[in-house]
Amino acid sequence: MTSRSGGNLDLFTVGSDGVVYTTWWYAGNDWGAITGDWRPIGGYFPAHAKVTAISKSPNSIDLFVTGNDGRVYTSWWYEGQDWSGVENNWRPIGGFFPAGAPVSVTSRNAGNLDAFVTGNDGRVYTSWWYAGSDWSGVNDNWRSIGGVFPAGAPVGAITKTPNSIDLFITGNDGRVYTSWWYEGQEWSGLNDNWRSIGGFFPANAPVTPITKSGNSIDLFITGNDGRVYTSWWYAGSEWSGLNDSWRSIGGFFPVGAPVSVTSRNAGNLDAFVAGNDGRVYTSWWYAGSDWSGVNDNWRSIGGFFPAGTPVTAITKSSNSIDLFITGNDKKVYTSWWYEGQDWSGVNDNWRPIAPGVPQPSISLEAIQVPGEGRFVEVTGRGFTHNNGVEVDYDLFVGAGPTTHQFGQDDLSTNGAGDFVDRITVNSDISGANVQAKDLTSGVAVFASL
Known part of the structure; x- marks a missing residue:
């Protein structure tokens, strides 16, 4: 998911077929996937693998996925051009990682990208790009920057200033570890020297970092007890969560569930988690107030x-938040909030970003084709595109007593x-009953002749 401006959103997902799909929204228009459908933009990756999207400028997007062969692949878009990876032309930029491992990416300016993945050996690897140069990690030349973590563990990466990057990961011992880089210096965590900043969480649990200003970082993670925990850092101060002193801010969620967090200004944070009951829960913080969800009041x-x-x-x-989640039916759903209004999805009213249930129809015609014979021609319109249809028929045939010619055709x-x-x-035919069933939506339509 990226937002290149206050009037734009671009959404990406890897389908069950391993292809990356996209849909987009511009202010004043509906989602492309609702008026049409999700657009395939190539690739062949592990089904439902995480695709990482980043916008390094208002007119560009870069995507990253770890493939079935363990290499990281990228596709890019610039305004006025199509995606570079269409027709399965995603570019491999090296590495040898667990298939589908999440790739974290930061951009410190419009001419830079830094990518991070945890390898099969538990070490964190990085590759970087600067405008005018190729990726440093091509030819499987990603650089190890240390650590001994669960293979493929998600790396939380954040850039709080144009000359710094901070990384976070949950170790095999359940503690959160960090490594940092400042321009002109080496990574602090080299030689497996990542620093423990406390906690006791599920190994491999995702850590969500966010910077609400250039001199602060807030971290969030769901613990073994299902509560959300936070630790914060301000320039000149230590991490608040040292010595396993992370603060519980409530909730009762699946162990290790990912926490998504936004900051609309330096005095605000909003956190979101999908609960054990399948509902989305939120807690918010404003400077001068405590978290709204303490005491399990999310x-x-x-x-x-x-x-x-x-x-x-x-x-x-600064006055809006958009949420996205994949449902039990594999559709993507959204709910949005604008200042002064409630969430659009309350009362289980989340909106699916998908075409409406198709309203198919069929028509029948008895035809005779010279040299070929007699037919009942069934013409179908408005079914799910590029998908299966089951046609069941009962034809009334015979010049004398009517007999029935039953059958079923499967087609696309x-x-x-x-x-x-x-x-x-x-x-000879005197009549026909035909039913056509859309195998994707389950909608069936009927016609007689």
Whole structure:
């Protein structure tokens, strides 16, 4: 998910077929996937692998996925051009990592990207790009910057200033570790010297870092008891969570569930988690006040999703937040908030970002083709595109007493959701009943002749 301006959102997902799909929103228009469908932009990756998107400038997006072969692949878009990876032309930029391992990426300016992955050996690896140069890690030349962590563990990466990067990861011992880089200096965690900043959490649990100003970092993680914990740092001070002193801010969620956090200004944080009951919960903080969700008082804002499913949260402006989550039906759902209004998805009213249930129709015509014979031609419109249709028929045939010619045809629709099925008629025909069922939506339609 990226936002290149206050009036834009771009959303990406890896489908069950391993292809990356995208849909986009511009102010004044609906989501592309609702008026049309999600657009495939190539690739062949582990099903539902995490795709990382970043916008290093208002007119560009870069995507990253770890492939089935353990290499990191990228595709990029610049305004006025198509995606570089269409037609399965994603570029491998090296590495040998666990298939589907999450890639974390930061951008310190429009001419820079830094990528991070945890390898099969538990070490964190990095590759970097500067405008005018190639990726440093091509030819499997990613650089190890130390650590001994669970293979493929998610790395939380954040840049609080244009000349710094901070990394966070949960170790095998359940403690959170950090390594930092400042321009002109080496990574602090080299030689397996990552610093423990406390906690006792599920090994491999994702740590969410956020910077609400250039001199602060806040961390969030869900503990073994299902509560959300936080630790914070301000320039000139130590981490608040040292000596296993992370603060519980309530909740009762799946152990290790990912926490998504936004900051709309230096005095605000909003946190989101999918609960054990499948509802999305939120807690918020404003400078001078405590977290709203302490004492397990997180607010339910609706939905019915798989427990602990990652919630993607983004703020495209200082007075708005948009949330995205994948449902039990594999559709992506959204809920949004604007200052002065309540969440759109309360009362389980989250909106699916998908075409509406198709409203298919069929028509029948008895035809005779010279040299080929008699047919009942079934023409279908408005079915799910490029998907299966089951056509069941009962033809009334025979010149004397009417007999029934039963049968079933299985076929696929074209890219527009249409099909034509010619059913061979064995004799004279006096009538027909035909049902066509969309195998994706389950909608069935009927016609008679």
